[in-house]
């Protein structure tokens with residue numbers, strides 16, 4: 001973190017961000033840095049909320065900590081590597097049909113509807129890029145956000161995680 005401070009001082013980087021940091025790691029890193037940590041990039045999507053590849057508690061602990069401390073929460077793998085960009089998950093299909101948006105657009109909109117959350121989807125196909133851009137400029141109804149928050153069949157264990165990825 002001292003090296004990061006040095007890079008800011010030299011004008012070589014503007015702001016400091018980290019990735020896959022737990023709350024304890026964020027606190028420890030911040031206590032060693034003069035500059036504020038402005039972003040934490042964390043695995044997070046409708047399916048993967050609290051059991052990820054590298055860590056857990058993304059939704060229950062890291063997200064609220066980032067929101068309360070002005071740290072931008074950058075959700076990586078927002079489409080669960082494409083699993084959320086196709087039909088097959090009943091609730092997502094239902095909400096997608098109801099609002100006339102694709103599954104990918106609903107999944108991305110759900111993410112950015114949350115305070116302090118931005119996301120980095122990856123798409124190499126131009127039609128996918130165009131579709132994903134359609135996740136912006138509209139809002140999911142509150143009821144739909146609540147249902148996605150509460151009823152979505154999210155991954156609950158490492159065993160389940162491995163089935164998907």
Ligand SMILES: NC(=O)c1ccc[n+]([C@@H]2O[C@H](COP(=O)([O-])OP(=O)(O)OC[C@H]3O[C@@H](n4cnc5c(N)ncnc54)[C@H](OP(=O)(O)O)[C@@H]3O)[C@@H](O)[C@H]2O)c1
Pocket residue numbers: 019020041042076077078079080081082083085086104120121122123124125126127128129131132
């Ligand atoms: N910080 C970290 O530890 C970490 C770890 C892993 C990944 N990441 C970052 O997270 C970002 C994205 O992660 P990711 O690539 O693993 O997952 P993702 O963005 O959830 O999914 C990408 C997959 O979804 C497909 N896709 C995108 N839009 C689609 C659409 N509208 N319809 C159908 N399929 C669609 C893409 O296909 P096409 O390519 O064919 O378009 C690609 O196969 C990357 O920038 C990566 O660097 C960060």
